[in-house]
Amino acid sequence: MQQRVLKVHPSDNVIVALTDLKKGEVITFEGVDYELVDDIAAKHKFLTEDRAVGEHITMYGVLVGKAKQAIPRGGLMHTFNTTHASDDFGLGTRKLDWHKPDTGRFEGRSFMGYPRQDGSVGTANYWIVLPMVFCETRNLEVMREALVDSLGYAKSQVWKDQTDQLVSLYKAGKSVAEILEADVAVETTTGTSSRLFPNIDGVKFLNHEMGCGGTRSDAQALCGLLAGYVTHPNVAGATVLSLGCQNAQVSILQEEIAKRDPNFSKPLLVFEQQEIGSEEKLISEAIKQTFAGLIEANKLERQPAPLSKLVIGLECGGSDGFSGISANPAIGHTSDILVALGGTVILAEFPELCGVEQELSDRCVDEPTALRFNSLMKTYNSRAEAVGSGFYMNPSPGNIKDGLITDAIKSAGAAKKGGTSPVVDVLDYPERVTKPGLNLVCTPGNDVESTTAEVASGATVVLFTTGLGTPTGNPVTPVIKLSTNTKLYNKMNDIIDINCGSIIDGNETIEHAGERILEYVIQVASGEVQPHSVRLGQDDFIPWKRGVSL
Template identity: 70%
Template structure:
């Protein structure tokens, strides 16, 4: 990354020497004089922070380059010093083909971490959990109500409920209404947030919680969707953060218990966790089903409570790399910091998962060339082409991926967004390419085919084995997961200060020149070790942000 601000705060940045646009690091006004490596230009209009401006005149059809790759073409004249906007750029990316293997990488010095450990839950299959949860899940949406009945019966009594503390505020509103207050008086009332009530003491101290997952799948869709659902649920049941599970089935749905059991065996042939599987149509009344579920679940919890944290090497970490609510700083602060951390973990023998395939559009050549062998590269290329073709068939290719929030904050084409998002994957070779919902089996960098939708992608990464998820955001996203801690990392300091209730770590320090990318990566890794050991609860865990959305293999970007 280069800039020519010889003194004072850095105001603009060239990400790669081949780029023909600069990124504004702060709001720049019309008429600002720019002297970049002897190239003198004057801004022809205001350029907001995170947005880009041209280093040269760009005619319609000219290539626009960022991160050293094609990210768009000019759709109208962009004068030298002019802002790049949705009105003068259109998405474009280079085609890709099977190339030569480029598996050389910059392996960071990790001697300081070589003998570090985290305190985790050791499972029979050799994996290590960063938490210890019990799952209660339905095989089909018909059982969602019964799942919620079990939640009401178990959570508070066993000390796992998270009081929200807003009940007193509702009491105040009711009292105001009953005493004749007007709509205006209620809207202008100053409701004081009351302290959260202390929950019941946990009956099972070695269990982090019971997680009740509901979904809208299992029947009425395609068999492919129900099979994928069974694979996803098997990923959660066999997950190192899960001690055991209760599964409720109706009986007649596509997602059969036998399919789930086969998917469990595929992931763990010697599976020996406590597993309760009950079928309502076989048992008869709902009362019989729920009584049996309560008894067997309680017995399983007694077994799960025997698990205790023990030291584990950092090679037992599997980190999911995710972003959501991205902005124009994501690709130059938080995402490169995760990329450096990714390389550190790979060097330590751990695993990382880079997903969100619509956000690898434009960097396919680099990622396929980094695959360890040609079959792995071909698998990646085939998944990318098939996914994009299905999206285009439904009238929405990868070019439609950026959200209104992304665009407002500088990510105005999918290729710009993708080039920055890919930085989370660092520089190490790609050891495996997985199709949803396959499981990680190899240490190193794994690519997992998921949508760019952050909740669907996070849900999938955890099913594939991520025992911690690192989630970068530039706009503020509360996404969490039921069983894996999700660490939220801000790309800019303004966001970190504005939304401290959902953000854990600030990488705006990189933009402000307070620390380097390697320094930020080490800071994040130290935080991860504390999270993995149970010493720190990320904000998403504290808030009970248990987002769980299976990917229906139609089009979701």
């Protein structure tokens, strides 16, 4: 029989409903009876004791809110009676002991990746085309039209086929009602067009709306982000289109590349329009030289690499009340296994670490690392508060509807993605990770901005948990989607790869799910399995314009 409720931490004074509970029901948990005074929808919480105005509400063992009106024992916790609250934090003592998971199943295992000269190993092999400024967007699109279809990287024409059928019905004189009722179903396969270059996974175009018109620090950050992609293990080479007069100069990009890889040796093809002259000549030369670069890049082949060469980004989006008790701790266990094997994981989304700062600060390997984390968190929140916001405003309407009532609840659950290992480094956007182990990278909570940044920091695979469903992907790194609940997986299994709702259903432990996830990661990293984000071409890419984005 499925468990109906769950208390996450012994010190919590809330209990999570795993199924819908009705007002008047008596719920027995650990020998104590609780009579519900409200309906409690699945994913939401009820109080285990009366709370007066201002009294603390705890979950995951930390302060997550205060009562803003009296809440009775057995009453629903929601935005009308609870306000965000979290404990302050500072420089504490080092807490570096952790219980390493059993890694026996994965000892000596490898994946088939692309070795790079800097010692990193890619899980894919892409060529990227990027503009230094938004003025080059049209030229980028012309190159995309010229290269993608001809090289065999076009996605399915299924929706074009459907539109063609609708056009035929319209031309045949059918009414709107007849068109809407017509059966225009088409095959939803992605096609099997043959690639000209079988060892190249694609040519990706990193469009953006930055490069000029902002501050010089915006341009510097953009160049750092783009350098992260140019030097990325999943990238074989890059074509750069520059106008010439923009703030984001090619020279800055080259400086940022050198910071990340002093011995950089990948092909970097730069075309500056104001120097070359005609648009026709610019595009023609860019296409020809890119094609020549692809010929060389196609000579690379996958080779065995130890799991310690994996760099996994941890992300969540469209979170719900089950995120922190199913999918997030499951990939937290995956993270711990990988760290124990000598691999690297990246935990980002700093607005979603609000309330657990002290725990993460104390897990930093030394005081300078802890101080940097504390400083980045406080500075980021202060900037948000200066324009009338703050980390407490991070939960979205969808988060709240599905049980994440305060930012501290959302954050405490989100932090579970990072597992329990020590924090070896703290990085600011868009720095690159250099140390194996758990790294914290300052990014917004925005799904696409954060995923874009994690990849720039070196993530070669991204694990992305969701409770509500989201189609986020990335141009060069496979993004694996994991659902927090079985209902979502069954409803949206065309975009979600792994179901962690089995934990909520009582059919699987967190530890077993974590191992199952790592097995899937190995398959994806070896090119044996293509996650839905890659299959569907979900190439989301949004640089963070440093400012207030939660």
